[in-house]
Amino acid sequence: MANAAESSPNPLPVLPLPDDLTALAKPFMVGPVRVERPFVLAPMSGVTDSAFRRTVQRASRNTVGLLVTEFISIEGLTRSNLKSAMRLAFDPLIERPLSVQIFGAEIVRMADAARIVADHGAQIVDINCGCPAPKVVRRGGGAELLRQGDHLARLVEATVAAVSIPVTVKIRSGWSADCVNAVEIAQKCVGAGAQMITVHGRTRMQLYTGEADWAIVDAVARAVPVPVVGSGDVTTPGEALYRLATTQAAGVMIGRAAIMNPWIFGQLADLVAGRPERPITGHDRLTLLRAFRDMQAERVPEFAIPGRMKQLLARMTKGFAHGTLLRERAMRAQTTAEMFHWIEGFFEAVDAGTVTAWADAARPEAVER
Numbered sequence: 001m002a003n004a005a006e007s008s009p010n011p012l013p014v015l016p017l018p019d020d021l022t023a024l025a026k027p028f029m030v031g032p033v034r035v036e037r038p039f040v041l042a043p044m045s046g047v048t049d050s051a052f053r054r055t056v057q058r059a060s061r062n063t064v065g066l067l068v069t070e071f072i073s074i075e076g077l078t079r080s081n082l083k084s085a086m087r088l089a090f091d092p093l094i095e096r097p098l099s100v101q102i103f104g105a106e107i108v109r110m111a112d113a114a115r116i117v118a119d120h121g122a123q124i125v126d127i128n129c130g131c132p133a134p135k136v137v138r139r140g141g142g143a144e145l146l147r148q149g150d151h152l153a154r155l156v157e158a159t160v161a162a163v164s165i166p167v168t169v170k171i172r173s174g175w176s177a178d179c180v181n182a183v184e185i186a187q188k189c190v191g192a193g194a195q196m197i198t199v200h201g202r203t204r205m206q207l208y209t210g211e212a213d214w215a216i217v218d219a220v221a222r223a224v225p226v227p228v229v230g231s232g233d234v235t236t237p238g239e240a241l242y243r244l245a246t247t248q249a250a251g252v253m254i255g256r257a258a259i260m261n262p263w264i265f266g267q268l269a270d271l272v273a274g275r276p277e278r279p280i281t282g283h284d285r286l287t288l289l290r291a292f293r294d295m296q297a298e299r300v301p302e303f304a305i306p307g308r309m310k311q312l313l314a315r316m317t318k319g320f321a322h323g324t325l326l327r328e329r330a331m332r333a334q335t336t337a338e339m340f341h342w343i344e345g346f347f348e349a350v351d352a353g354t355v356t357a358w359a360d361a362a363r364p365e366a367v368e369r
């Protein structure tokens with residue numbers, strides 16, 4: 001057994017892995033769509049826009065097996081809402097294969113929205129059955145569909161009939177601890193024609209608390225004849241492989257860890273191929289953040305860019321000595337230039353080994369003096 005200790009700001013237990021990692025990281029098919037590497041970038045609302053997906057794909061040297069958009073409202077799509085339409089934008093050369101995730105509850109509208117998604121060139125359309133947000137659930141969408149199994153089956157059936165691309169479904173383990181019904185829901189979806197199921201191993205009531213339950217991922221994977229992707233709390237390449245080794249899941253989805261570490265899919269490819277780990281330098285981080293800024297600048301006005309940088313910056317600097325100070329300084333910046341003044345100083349100091357001196361000069365008392 002090899003082991004998979006990773007250098008991570010939050011050290012994880014050492015996990016046992018089999019010696020032959022290539023046998024573990026096998027491609028899988030979603031209908032006719034081949035997912036070359038079984039590692040999927042999670043849909044994350046407010047995060048996984050085209051700029052972010054391209055950033056991860058580039059940082060990871062085109063090794064992301066499947067990319068998923070943030071969820072898009074079927075109401076918005078079918079009523080030509082500008083924001084929803086903009087969320088469909090993608091670069092077909094880099095973001096491939098791409099799954100577009102949609103959410104809502106109405107059967108006819110879901111089928112119409114899926115048609116729009118397919119016409120737009122996506123390889124897969126995914127139906128969201130996991131969003132816990134009250135404003136989504138109240139209107140019958142997201143995780144509420146876990147409580148409406150028969151309606152969900154009709155929804156999937158109509159969507160499958162409307163498009164020629166594969167339809168997939170992303171679910172949670174259930175609504176609450178006393179209603180863990182992912183197996184039954186997955187069977188209904190597959191019976192209605194779904195070609196892949198993703199399971200986030202938390203109930204709706206858990207939101208993002210507690211630990212993801214991978215036993216339920218395994219149970220679903222054993223119960224349905226289509227690929228099942230597991231989601232929840234994977235933070236390192238070793239952990240992703242461990243989930244593949246210890247469950248019947250065909251793939252592993254990575255969400256928050258890809259914001260913290262957009263290189264993670266490339267690191268997974270290296271680990272599988274037996275290549276040595278490449279250290280990520282301050283310069284690498286700076287280059288990535290600059291490229292992300294420039295991609296945002298193509299789509300949003302200057303004043304909106306600092307806001308779009310925040311998620312990525314906040315998670316990417318977690319665990320660094322004086323990262324909190326950087327976040328405080330950069331997040332308060334009024335302009336992109338000011339934000340980058342702090343980011344550049346910090347990451348240059350990281351590479352030079354002078355972060356303590358940077359922090360001494362960057363503290364508000366020092367700056368205001």
Ligand SMILES: Cc1cc2nc3c(=O)[nH]c(=O)nc-3n(C[C@H](O)[C@H](O)[C@H](O)COP(=O)(O)O)c2cc1C
Nearest residue numbers: 042043044045070071200231232233234254255256
């Ligand atoms: C900020 C944020 C936004 C999310 N938005 C979506 C979404 O739009 N659709 C969806 O199916 N899941 C969404 N999720 C859930 C993730 O896809 C994933 O299942 C969950 O975060 C657990 O995986 P992780 O621990 O790797 O992050 C979101 C999660 C986060 C943190």
